[in-house]
Amino acid sequence: MNVTALQRVNLSQYLKKWGSQVLGAIALTSLSGVFGISAALAQTPTIRGEVVFTLGDLGGAEMLDVSDDGRYVVAVGGETLTLVAVEARALRVVGTWTITPDYLPTGATAAEFTGVSISPDGSFALVGVKDNTDANLEAFNEVPGKVIAVSLPNLTVLGQVTVGRGPDSVAIAPNGQFAAVANEDEENEEDLTNMSNRAGSISIIDLRNGPAQMTQVIVPIPRINVPYFAHDPQPETVRIAPDNSFILATLQENNAIARIDVPATLPSTLRANTFRVRNFNAGVRTGMGLTQGDAGEENCLSSAYNTAQRQQFISAREPDGVAITPDGRYFVTANEDNLTNENDQSHNGTALSPHGARSISVFDAQSGRLLSDSGNTIENAVIAARLPQRCDSKGPEPEVVSVGVVNGRTLAFVALERADAVTIHDITDPRSIRLLDTVILNPEVVGTDAEAGLEPEGVEFIRQTNQIVTSNPEGSSLSLINLTTP
Secondary structure, three states, X not given: OOHHHHOOOHHHHHHHHHHHHHHHHOOOOEHHHHOOOOHXXXXXXXXXXXXXXXXXXXXXXXXXXXXXXXXXXEEEEOOEEEEEEEOOOOEEEEEEEEOOHHHOOOXXXXXXXXXXXXXXXXXXXXXXXXXXXXXXXXXXOOOEEEEEEEEOOOOOEEEEEEEEEOEEEEEEOOOOOXXXXXXXXXXXXXXXXXXXXXXXXXXXXXXXXXXXXOEEEEEOOOOOOXXXXXXXXXXXXXXXXXXXXXXXXXXXXXXXXXXXXXXXXXXXXXXXXXXXXXXXXXXXXXXXXXXXXXXXXXXXXXXXXXXXXXXXXXXXXXXXXXXXXXXXXXXXXXXXXXXXXXXXXEEOOEEOOOOOOOXXXXXXXXXXXXXXXXXXXXXXXXXXXXXXXXXXXXXXXXXXXXXXXXOOEEEEEEEEOXXXXXXXXXXXXXXXXXXXXXXXXXXXXXXXXXXXXXXXOEEEEEOOOOEEEEEEOOXXXXXXXXXXXX
Protein backbone atom coordinates (compact mmCIF):
# COMPACT_ATOMS: atom_id res chain seq x y z
CA MET A 1 0.00 0.00 0.00
CA ASN A 2 1.30 3.43 -0.93
CA VAL A 3 1.97 5.74 2.04
CA THR A 4 0.05 8.54 0.34
CA ALA A 5 -3.00 6.88 1.86
CA LEU A 6 -1.98 8.56 5.09
CA GLN A 7 -3.94 11.65 4.08
CA ARG A 8 -7.18 12.86 5.64
CA VAL A 9 -9.60 10.27 7.01
CA ASN A 10 -7.66 7.42 5.39
CA LEU A 11 -4.93 7.93 7.99
CA SER A 12 -6.86 6.19 10.78
CA GLN A 13 -7.75 3.25 8.55
CA TYR A 14 -4.14 2.95 7.41
CA LEU A 15 -2.85 2.95 10.96
CA LYS A 16 -5.29 0.22 11.94
CA LYS A 17 -4.29 -1.95 9.00
CA TRP A 18 -0.53 -1.50 9.04
CA GLY A 19 0.08 -0.46 12.64
CA SER A 20 3.27 0.92 14.09
CA GLN A 21 5.80 -1.11 12.12
CA VAL A 22 5.28 0.69 8.83
CA LEU A 23 5.06 4.14 10.38
CA GLY A 24 8.10 3.45 12.51
CA ALA A 25 10.05 2.76 9.36
CA ILE A 26 9.00 5.95 7.60
CA ALA A 27 11.66 8.63 7.83
CA LEU A 28 9.66 11.26 9.66
CA THR A 29 11.93 14.15 10.41
CA SER A 30 11.86 17.78 11.42
CA LEU A 31 11.08 20.75 9.26
CA SER A 32 14.66 21.93 9.24
CA GLY A 33 15.98 18.45 8.44
CA VAL A 34 13.73 17.69 5.45
CA PHE A 35 12.77 20.91 3.78
CA GLY A 36 16.00 22.85 4.01
CA ILE A 37 14.29 25.87 5.53
CA SER A 38 16.65 28.80 5.69
CA ALA A 39 18.45 29.66 8.90
CA ALA A 40 16.29 32.74 9.30
CA LEU A 41 13.07 30.71 9.18
CA ALA A 42 14.38 27.85 11.30
CA GLN A 43 15.57 30.43 13.84
CA THR A 44 18.93 28.83 14.66
CA PRO A 45 17.71 25.32 15.60
CA THR A 46 20.54 24.31 17.92
CA ILE A 47 18.12 21.82 19.45
CA ARG A 48 16.04 19.88 16.96
CA GLY A 49 13.43 17.16 17.00
CA GLU A 50 13.00 14.07 14.85
CA VAL A 51 9.98 11.78 14.81
CA VAL A 52 11.42 8.28 15.10
CA PHE A 53 8.27 6.23 15.66
CA THR A 54 4.49 6.46 15.47
CA LEU A 55 2.44 3.84 17.28
CA GLY A 56 -0.99 3.43 15.74
CA ASP A 57 -4.09 1.31 16.15
CA LEU A 58 -4.73 2.45 19.72
CA GLY A 59 -8.18 2.34 21.27
CA GLY A 60 -7.93 6.06 21.99
CA ALA A 61 -5.23 8.71 22.28
CA GLU A 62 -6.83 11.90 23.54
CA MET A 63 -4.34 12.64 26.32
CA LEU A 64 -1.28 11.06 27.92
CA ASP A 65 1.14 11.18 30.80
CA VAL A 66 4.70 9.89 31.22
CA SER A 67 5.99 8.12 34.33
CA ASP A 68 8.58 9.99 36.38
CA ASP A 69 11.27 7.46 35.40
CA GLY A 70 10.49 7.99 31.71
CA ARG A 71 9.87 4.31 31.03
CA TYR A 72 6.12 4.30 30.43
CA VAL A 73 3.33 6.33 28.86
CA VAL A 74 -0.32 6.00 29.77
CA ALA A 75 -2.61 7.17 26.97
CA VAL A 76 -6.37 7.54 27.30
CA GLY A 77 -9.17 8.23 24.87
CA GLY A 78 -12.70 7.01 24.30
CA GLU A 79 -13.24 4.07 26.63
CA THR A 80 -9.67 2.75 26.51
CA LEU A 81 -6.53 3.19 28.60
CA THR A 82 -3.26 1.98 27.06
CA LEU A 83 0.03 1.39 28.86
CA VAL A 84 3.00 1.89 26.51
CA ALA A 85 6.70 1.21 27.03
CA VAL A 86 9.11 3.90 25.80
CA GLU A 87 12.28 2.72 24.07
CA ALA A 88 15.14 4.53 22.36
CA ARG A 89 13.47 4.56 18.96
CA ALA A 90 10.15 2.83 19.48
CA LEU A 91 6.94 2.64 21.50
CA ARG A 92 5.47 -0.72 22.52
CA VAL A 93 2.02 -1.55 23.90
CA VAL A 94 2.23 -3.31 27.27
CA GLY A 95 -1.47 -3.60 28.05
CA THR A 96 -4.92 -2.03 27.76
CA TRP A 97 -7.92 -1.53 30.01
CA THR A 98 -11.43 -0.68 28.88
CA ILE A 99 -13.99 0.89 31.18
CA THR A 100 -16.76 -1.38 32.46
CA PRO A 101 -20.25 -0.44 33.73
CA ASP A 102 -19.05 -0.61 37.35
CA TYR A 103 -16.98 2.52 36.81
CA LEU A 104 -19.39 4.69 34.85
CA PRO A 105 -20.49 7.92 36.56
CA THR A 106 -23.70 7.46 38.53
CA GLY A 107 -26.63 8.17 36.22
CA ALA A 108 -24.60 7.64 33.03
CA THR A 109 -24.93 4.86 30.48
CA ALA A 110 -21.80 5.86 28.54
CA ALA A 111 -18.55 7.57 29.45
CA GLU A 112 -15.19 8.61 28.03
CA PHE A 113 -11.72 8.96 29.47
CA THR A 114 -10.34 12.50 29.52
CA GLY A 115 -7.25 13.38 31.57
CA VAL A 116 -4.63 11.09 33.08
CA SER A 117 -1.79 11.44 35.58
CA ILE A 118 0.75 8.86 36.80
CA SER A 119 1.72 8.77 40.48
CA PRO A 120 5.29 9.83 41.37
CA ASP A 121 6.26 6.25 42.25
CA GLY A 122 4.70 4.89 39.05
CA SER A 123 2.43 2.44 40.88
CA PHE A 124 -0.90 3.78 39.61
CA ALA A 125 -2.56 6.30 37.32
CA LEU A 126 -5.56 8.51 37.96
CA VAL A 127 -7.96 8.78 35.03
CA GLY A 128 -10.78 11.26 34.54
CA VAL A 129 -14.11 9.73 33.49
CA LYS A 130 -16.70 12.03 31.92
CA ASP A 131 -20.40 11.36 31.32
CA ASN A 132 -20.93 10.72 27.60
CA THR A 133 -24.61 9.78 27.66
CA ASP A 134 -26.32 11.34 24.65
CA ALA A 135 -29.59 12.08 26.46
CA ASN A 136 -27.77 13.81 29.32
CA LEU A 137 -25.59 15.90 27.03
CA GLU A 138 -28.49 16.93 24.79
CA ALA A 139 -30.43 18.10 27.85
CA PHE A 140 -27.37 19.93 29.25
CA ASN A 141 -27.73 17.64 32.24
CA GLU A 142 -24.33 15.96 32.41
CA VAL A 143 -23.90 14.03 35.66
CA PRO A 144 -20.82 14.39 37.91
CA GLY A 145 -17.84 12.46 36.65
CA LYS A 146 -15.36 10.18 38.37
CA VAL A 147 -11.65 9.72 38.81
CA ILE A 148 -10.50 6.10 38.77
CA ALA A 149 -7.18 4.80 40.12
CA VAL A 150 -5.68 2.06 37.92
CA SER A 151 -2.65 0.07 39.07
CA LEU A 152 0.50 -0.05 36.96
CA PRO A 153 1.59 -2.16 35.20
CA ASN A 154 -1.13 -4.80 35.80
CA LEU A 155 -4.06 -2.42 35.08
CA THR A 156 -6.48 -3.31 37.84
CA VAL A 157 -8.79 -0.80 39.48
CA LEU A 158 -7.67 0.28 42.94
CA GLY A 159 -10.35 2.83 43.74
CA GLN A 160 -12.69 5.51 42.45
CA VAL A 161 -14.15 8.80 43.61
CA THR A 162 -16.92 11.05 42.28
CA VAL A 163 -15.79 14.57 41.34
CA GLY A 164 -17.49 17.48 39.56
CA ARG A 165 -19.14 17.53 36.15
CA GLY A 166 -16.95 17.13 33.11
CA PRO A 167 -13.54 16.22 34.58
CA ASP A 168 -11.22 17.26 31.77
CA SER A 169 -7.71 17.18 33.25
CA VAL A 170 -6.01 15.42 36.17
CA ALA A 171 -2.67 16.12 37.84
CA ILE A 172 -1.02 14.38 40.81
CA ALA A 173 1.24 16.48 43.02
CA PRO A 174 4.97 15.65 42.98
CA ASN A 175 4.77 14.65 46.66
CA GLY A 176 1.94 12.23 45.88
CA GLN A 177 -0.29 13.56 48.66
CA PHE A 178 -3.05 15.09 46.54
CA ALA A 179 -4.31 15.51 43.00
CA ALA A 180 -6.20 18.26 41.20
CA VAL A 181 -9.02 17.82 38.69
CA ALA A 182 -10.42 20.43 36.28
CA ASN A 183 -14.21 19.97 36.28
CA GLU A 184 -15.07 21.92 33.13
CA ASP A 185 -18.85 21.42 33.12
CA GLU A 186 -19.19 22.81 29.59
CA GLU A 187 -22.98 22.65 29.52
CA ASN A 188 -24.10 24.90 26.62
CA GLU A 189 -20.81 26.39 25.41
CA GLU A 190 -22.52 28.37 22.65
CA ASP A 191 -24.49 30.38 25.22
CA LEU A 192 -21.97 31.32 27.86
CA THR A 193 -23.87 34.52 28.61
CA ASN A 194 -26.68 32.47 30.20
CA MET A 195 -26.57 33.40 33.88
CA SER A 196 -28.18 30.09 34.85
CA ASN A 197 -25.23 28.06 33.56
CA ARG A 198 -23.59 25.88 36.18
CA ALA A 199 -20.09 26.91 37.23
CA GLY A 200 -17.14 24.62 36.70
CA SER A 201 -14.85 23.86 39.62
CA ILE A 202 -11.62 22.26 40.84
CA SER A 203 -11.63 18.98 42.74
CA ILE A 204 -8.79 18.32 45.17
CA ILE A 205 -8.37 14.59 45.81
CA ASP A 206 -6.76 13.47 49.06
CA LEU A 207 -4.32 10.64 48.32
CA ARG A 208 -2.68 10.40 51.74
CA ASN A 209 -4.56 7.20 52.55
CA GLY A 210 -3.78 5.64 49.19
CA PRO A 211 -5.75 5.35 45.95
CA ALA A 212 -8.15 2.80 47.43
CA GLN A 213 -9.44 5.37 49.94
CA MET A 214 -9.57 8.57 47.93
CA THR A 215 -11.73 11.45 49.06
CA GLN A 216 -12.25 14.80 47.37
CA VAL A 217 -13.40 18.33 48.01
CA ILE A 218 -14.83 20.78 45.46
CA VAL A 219 -13.08 24.15 45.36
CA PRO A 220 -15.13 26.91 43.70
CA ILE A 221 -13.53 29.51 41.44
CA PRO A 222 -14.24 33.13 42.42
CA ARG A 223 -15.44 35.65 39.85
CA ILE A 224 -12.82 38.27 40.66
CA ASN A 225 -10.49 39.08 37.73
CA VAL A 226 -12.26 36.74 35.32
CA PRO A 227 -12.74 38.92 32.22
CA TYR A 228 -15.47 36.94 30.44
CA PHE A 229 -18.42 34.89 31.70
CA ALA A 230 -17.26 35.09 35.32
CA HIS A 231 -20.48 33.36 36.43
CA ASP A 232 -19.49 30.26 34.44
CA PRO A 233 -15.79 29.42 34.96
CA GLN A 234 -14.68 26.47 32.83
CA PRO A 235 -11.34 25.00 33.95
CA GLU A 236 -9.60 23.12 31.17
CA THR A 237 -6.08 22.00 32.16
CA VAL A 238 -4.53 21.64 35.64
CA ARG A 239 -0.85 21.50 36.58
CA ILE A 240 0.87 21.45 39.98
CA ALA A 241 4.06 23.30 40.93
CA PRO A 242 7.26 21.27 41.44
CA ASP A 243 7.26 22.17 45.16
CA ASN A 244 3.53 21.30 45.54
CA SER A 245 2.76 24.86 46.69
CA PHE A 246 0.21 25.82 44.04
CA ILE A 247 -2.03 24.54 41.29
CA LEU A 248 -2.72 26.29 38.00
CA ALA A 249 -5.93 25.79 36.04
CA THR A 250 -6.60 27.40 32.68
CA LEU A 251 -10.10 28.86 32.36
CA GLN A 252 -10.14 28.76 28.60
CA GLU A 253 -13.56 30.18 27.71
CA ASN A 254 -13.08 32.82 30.41
CA ASN A 255 -9.65 33.93 29.13
CA ALA A 256 -8.06 33.46 32.55
CA ILE A 257 -5.80 31.25 34.65
CA ALA A 258 -6.71 30.32 38.22
CA ARG A 259 -3.97 29.88 40.79
CA ILE A 260 -4.89 27.70 43.79
CA ASP A 261 -2.44 28.05 46.68
CA VAL A 262 -1.84 24.88 48.69
CA PRO A 263 -0.75 25.01 52.36
CA ALA A 264 2.66 23.52 53.17
CA THR A 265 0.98 21.09 55.58
CA LEU A 266 -2.43 19.79 54.62
CA PRO A 267 -5.02 19.53 57.40
CA SER A 268 -6.32 16.09 58.29
CA THR A 269 -9.58 16.85 56.50
CA LEU A 270 -9.52 18.86 53.29
CA ARG A 271 -12.10 21.62 52.94
CA ALA A 272 -12.71 24.20 50.25
CA ASN A 273 -11.34 26.97 52.47
CA THR A 274 -8.09 25.02 52.84
CA PHE A 275 -7.15 26.51 49.49
CA ARG A 276 -6.82 30.13 48.35
CA VAL A 277 -7.86 30.88 44.77
CA ARG A 278 -7.02 33.94 42.69
CA ASN A 279 -7.34 34.54 38.97
CA PHE A 280 -5.04 36.02 36.33
CA ASN A 281 -6.43 37.69 33.21
CA ALA A 282 -4.75 36.13 30.15
CA GLY A 283 -5.25 39.27 28.05
CA VAL A 284 -5.57 39.72 24.29
CA ARG A 285 -3.11 39.71 21.41
CA THR A 286 -2.96 41.68 18.18
CA GLY A 287 -1.60 39.46 15.44
CA MET A 288 -1.02 39.33 11.73
CA GLY A 289 -1.98 36.19 9.87
CA LEU A 290 -4.02 34.43 7.22
CA THR A 291 -7.68 34.71 8.18
CA GLN A 292 -9.74 33.46 5.23
CA GLY A 293 -10.83 29.91 4.56
CA ASP A 294 -10.75 26.55 6.27
CA ALA A 295 -7.87 24.15 5.64
CA GLY A 296 -7.52 23.57 1.91
CA GLU A 297 -10.12 26.18 0.98
CA GLU A 298 -10.13 29.74 -0.37
CA ASN A 299 -6.88 31.45 0.66
CA CYS A 300 -5.93 28.71 3.11
CA LEU A 301 -4.03 26.45 0.71
CA SER A 302 -0.91 24.87 2.17
CA SER A 303 0.33 24.32 -1.38
CA ALA A 304 0.25 28.02 -2.13
CA TYR A 305 0.05 30.21 0.97
CA ASN A 306 0.16 33.89 0.05
CA THR A 307 1.53 35.96 2.93
CA ALA A 308 0.45 39.14 1.15
CA GLN A 309 -3.10 38.19 2.18
CA ARG A 310 -2.35 38.33 5.89
CA GLN A 311 -4.60 40.57 7.94
CA GLN A 312 -4.45 42.06 11.41
CA PHE A 313 -6.67 40.52 14.07
CA ILE A 314 -7.30 40.92 17.80
CA SER A 315 -7.98 37.73 19.76
CA ALA A 316 -8.25 36.70 23.37
CA ARG A 317 -5.54 34.22 24.33
CA GLU A 318 -8.00 31.77 25.89
CA PRO A 319 -5.28 29.28 26.88
CA ASP A 320 -5.98 25.56 26.76
CA GLY A 321 -2.72 23.94 27.90
CA VAL A 322 -0.43 25.21 30.63
CA ALA A 323 2.97 24.12 31.96
CA ILE A 324 5.05 25.29 34.92
CA THR A 325 8.81 25.75 34.61
CA PRO A 326 10.97 23.41 36.72
CA ASP A 327 11.93 26.25 39.09
CA GLY A 328 8.25 27.08 39.65
CA ARG A 329 8.76 30.77 38.86
CA TYR A 330 6.96 30.95 35.52
CA PHE A 331 4.20 29.28 33.57
CA VAL A 332 3.63 28.90 29.84
CA THR A 333 0.25 28.86 28.13
CA ALA A 334 -0.76 27.40 24.76
CA ASN A 335 -3.15 30.02 23.43
CA GLU A 336 -5.69 28.10 21.41
CA ASP A 337 -8.59 30.58 21.69
CA ASN A 338 -11.99 28.98 21.56
CA LEU A 339 -15.43 30.54 21.93
CA THR A 340 -15.13 34.10 23.12
CA ASN A 341 -15.96 35.53 19.71
CA GLU A 342 -19.02 33.32 19.32
CA ASN A 343 -20.54 35.07 22.30
CA ASP A 344 -19.93 38.58 20.91
CA GLN A 345 -17.26 39.62 23.38
CA SER A 346 -15.08 42.68 22.96
CA HIS A 347 -11.96 44.23 24.45
CA ASN A 348 -11.98 47.95 25.21
CA GLY A 349 -14.80 48.39 22.73
CA THR A 350 -13.13 46.38 19.94
CA ALA A 351 -14.82 43.15 18.87
CA LEU A 352 -12.65 40.07 19.30
CA SER A 353 -11.92 38.03 16.19
CA PRO A 354 -12.59 34.30 15.69
CA HIS A 355 -9.06 33.79 14.37
CA GLY A 356 -7.34 32.61 17.56
CA ALA A 357 -4.27 33.93 19.34
CA ARG A 358 -1.94 31.43 17.58
CA SER A 359 0.81 31.85 20.16
CA ILE A 360 2.30 30.80 23.47
CA SER A 361 2.88 33.15 26.39
CA VAL A 362 5.08 33.20 29.48
CA PHE A 363 3.72 34.60 32.75
CA ASP A 364 5.12 35.23 36.20
CA ALA A 365 3.66 32.46 38.37
CA GLN A 366 3.37 34.59 41.49
CA SER A 367 1.81 37.76 40.09
CA GLY A 368 0.30 36.49 36.84
CA ARG A 369 2.05 39.26 34.93
CA LEU A 370 2.56 38.63 31.22
CA LEU A 371 6.29 38.53 30.43
CA SER A 372 6.38 37.58 26.76
CA ASP A 373 4.41 36.21 23.83
CA SER A 374 5.64 34.29 20.78
CA GLY A 375 3.70 36.60 18.46
CA ASN A 376 3.32 35.47 14.87
CA THR A 377 6.27 33.06 14.88
CA ILE A 378 4.22 29.85 15.14
CA GLU A 379 2.01 30.66 12.17
CA ASN A 380 5.02 31.90 10.20
CA ALA A 381 6.70 28.53 10.76
CA VAL A 382 3.55 26.66 9.69
CA ILE A 383 3.33 28.71 6.50
CA ALA A 384 7.03 28.18 5.75
CA ALA A 385 6.64 24.42 6.17
CA ARG A 386 3.46 24.36 4.06
CA LEU A 387 1.57 22.69 6.88
CA PRO A 388 -2.22 22.86 7.21
CA GLN A 389 -4.12 25.22 9.46
CA ARG A 390 -7.65 26.61 9.74
CA CYS A 391 -7.06 30.19 8.66
CA ASP A 392 -10.54 31.48 9.48
CA SER A 393 -10.66 29.82 12.91
CA LYS A 394 -7.69 29.72 15.28
CA GLY A 395 -5.01 28.99 12.68
CA PRO A 396 -2.63 26.18 13.69
CA GLU A 397 -4.21 25.98 17.19
CA PRO A 398 -1.50 25.70 19.84
CA GLU A 399 -3.28 23.15 22.01
CA VAL A 400 -1.05 21.99 24.86
CA VAL A 401 2.46 22.65 26.13
CA SER A 402 5.13 20.80 28.10
CA VAL A 403 8.29 22.29 29.58
CA GLY A 404 11.71 20.79 30.24
CA VAL A 405 15.41 21.56 30.50
CA VAL A 406 17.83 20.40 27.81
CA ASN A 407 21.53 21.31 27.90
CA GLY A 408 20.80 23.94 30.51
CA ARG A 409 18.13 25.61 28.35
CA THR A 410 14.48 25.76 29.40
CA LEU A 411 12.34 24.68 26.47
CA ALA A 412 8.63 24.68 25.71
CA PHE A 413 7.20 21.95 23.48
CA VAL A 414 3.88 22.88 21.88
CA ALA A 415 1.41 20.61 20.08
CA LEU A 416 -0.25 22.30 17.09
CA GLU A 417 -3.57 20.52 16.67
CA ARG A 418 -4.48 21.76 13.18
CA ALA A 419 -0.94 21.61 11.75
CA ASP A 420 0.14 18.07 12.76
CA ALA A 421 3.31 19.48 14.26
CA VAL A 422 5.20 20.30 17.45
CA THR A 423 7.13 23.53 17.88
CA ILE A 424 10.14 23.83 20.17
CA HIS A 425 10.76 27.18 21.85
CA ASP A 426 13.61 28.42 24.04
CA ILE A 427 12.13 30.24 27.04
CA THR A 428 15.29 30.33 29.16
CA ASP A 429 14.87 34.10 29.17
CA PRO A 430 11.16 34.30 30.07
CA ARG A 431 10.98 37.77 28.50
CA SER A 432 12.16 36.55 25.11
CA ILE A 433 10.62 33.47 23.47
CA ARG A 434 12.73 32.02 20.66
CA LEU A 435 11.46 29.43 18.16
CA LEU A 436 14.05 26.69 17.62
CA ASP A 437 12.40 24.05 15.46
CA THR A 438 9.14 22.82 13.95
CA VAL A 439 8.78 19.04 14.06
CA ILE A 440 6.43 17.61 11.45
CA LEU A 441 4.45 14.65 12.78
CA ASN A 442 2.71 13.81 9.52
CA PRO A 443 4.66 14.70 6.35
CA GLU A 444 1.85 13.42 4.13
CA VAL A 445 -0.10 16.66 4.73
CA VAL A 446 2.75 18.95 3.69
CA GLY A 447 1.76 21.16 0.77
CA THR A 448 -1.22 18.97 -0.17
CA ASP A 449 -4.08 21.27 0.90
CA ALA A 450 -5.23 18.43 3.16
CA GLU A 451 -6.38 19.09 6.71
CA ALA A 452 -4.47 17.70 9.67
CA GLY A 453 -4.72 13.93 9.97
CA LEU A 454 -3.32 13.34 13.47
CA GLU A 455 -4.44 16.46 15.40
CA PRO A 456 -2.11 16.15 18.43
CA GLU A 457 -3.74 17.12 21.73
CA GLY A 458 -1.23 15.85 24.27
CA VAL A 459 2.51 16.41 24.60
CA GLU A 460 4.95 15.38 27.32
CA PHE A 461 8.72 15.75 27.69
CA ILE A 462 10.86 12.86 28.99
CA ARG A 463 13.78 14.45 30.80
CA GLN A 464 15.86 11.28 31.23
CA THR A 465 16.18 10.65 27.51
CA ASN A 466 15.42 14.01 25.87
CA GLN A 467 12.37 12.61 24.15
CA ILE A 468 8.87 13.93 23.52
CA VAL A 469 5.67 11.92 23.15
CA THR A 470 2.48 13.26 21.60
CA SER A 471 -1.03 11.80 21.67
CA ASN A 472 -2.90 12.11 18.38
CA PRO A 473 -6.66 11.56 18.74
CA GLU A 474 -7.57 11.71 15.05
CA GLY A 475 -4.95 9.10 14.19
CA SER A 476 -5.50 7.06 17.39
CA SER A 477 -1.73 7.11 17.74
CA LEU A 478 1.29 8.23 19.73
CA SER A 479 4.37 9.84 18.18
CA LEU A 480 7.88 9.59 19.65
CA ILE A 481 10.26 12.50 19.03
CA ASN A 482 13.97 12.31 19.82
CA LEU A 483 15.79 15.57 20.44
CA THR A 484 19.23 16.14 19.03
CA THR A 485 21.54 18.59 20.72
CA PRO A 486 24.92 20.13 19.81
